[in-house]
Amino acid sequence: MPLNYGEVAAWHLDPIEKKPLFHFYPGSWIFSVAGYGCNLSCTFCQNHEISQSCQQGTRVTPARLAELAQTKDSLGLCFTYSEPSTWFEMANDKTEEIRELSQWLRKLNTPLAWHLSRYFPAYKLDLPPTEKESLLKLWKLAQEEVEYVYLGNVSGGDSTYCPHCGKEVIIRENARILNLVQDGHCPECDYKFFGVGL
Numbered sequence: 001m002p003l004n005y006g007e008v009a010a011w012h013l014d015p016i017e018k019k020p021l022f023h024f025y026p027g028s029w030i031f032s033v034a035g036y037g038c039n040l041s042c043t044f045c046q047n048h049e050i051s052q053s054c055q056q057g058t059r060v061t062p063a064r065l066a067e068l069a070q071t072k073d074s075l076g077l078c079f080t081y082s083e084p085s086t087w088f089e090m091a092n093d094k095t096e097e098i099r100e101l102s103q104w105l106r107k108l109n110t111p112l113a114w115h116l117s118r119y120f121p122a123y124k125l126d127l128p129p130t131e132k133e134s135l136l137k138l139w140k141l142a143q144e145e146v147e148y149v150y151l152g153n154v155s156g157g158d159s160t161y162c163p164h165c166g167k168e169v170i171i172r173e174n175a176r177i178l179n180l181v182q183d184g185h186c187p188e189c190d191y192k193f194f195g196v197g198l
C-alpha cells in the first residue's frame, strides 16, 4: 500500500473542460481529487506543491469518495492534478516531432481529441514559455492529420469545429460553454461527432 493511501491533497468540483475532456459531456462538472506524490518528477510541474511531497492530507475512504462523486452537479469522479496516467500535459514545440506524432495518430484510425498544452516555467524549470506563434503553427500542423486538436494554457484554440463543414459547434469562452451539437451531429451538415454526451 502506498504511503499516501487515502490522503487527499486537493479536491474540487471542476468543469469537465478543465480535465481537459472536450468530447465528454461538454459544459458539465466533475468531482476532481488529487493525492500527494507522483511517480514522475517533471522539472516544469505546475502542481509540484502536491506532486513532489508526501504529507498528511484529508483522510478519505473509497466509499466517501464515491459518495462525494455523486453529489449534485457532478458527473462522476476524476483523479487529476498529480496522476500521470489520467492527466498528462505535453510541452513539445519541435515541428518534426509533432508532424510524426500527428501522422502516427491518424494511422491509428481511432477517433480522438488531442490537447496541446503550452509550457510555462514552473517548479524547477525556468526556460521561457512556448511562444504563442509556435503553438499556433503546431496546432495548424496537427490539424492536417487529426480532426480534433485543442490548445491549452493559452487563450483561443479550445472551440470544437465540425471537421466536415467547419462550423464552430462547441464554443468555449473561459467557463462559458455554448454547445450547438444536435444529438451528436453537426447542426449545419449533420456530420456525426465522436464523444460521449455531446
Ligand code: SF4
Residues within 6 Å of the ligand: 038, 039, 040, 041, 042, 044, 045, 046, 047, 048, 051, 081, 082, 083, 084, 087, 088, 089
Ligand atoms: S503531476 Fe504531472 S507534471 Fe507533475 S511531476 Fe507528475 S507527471 Fe510530471
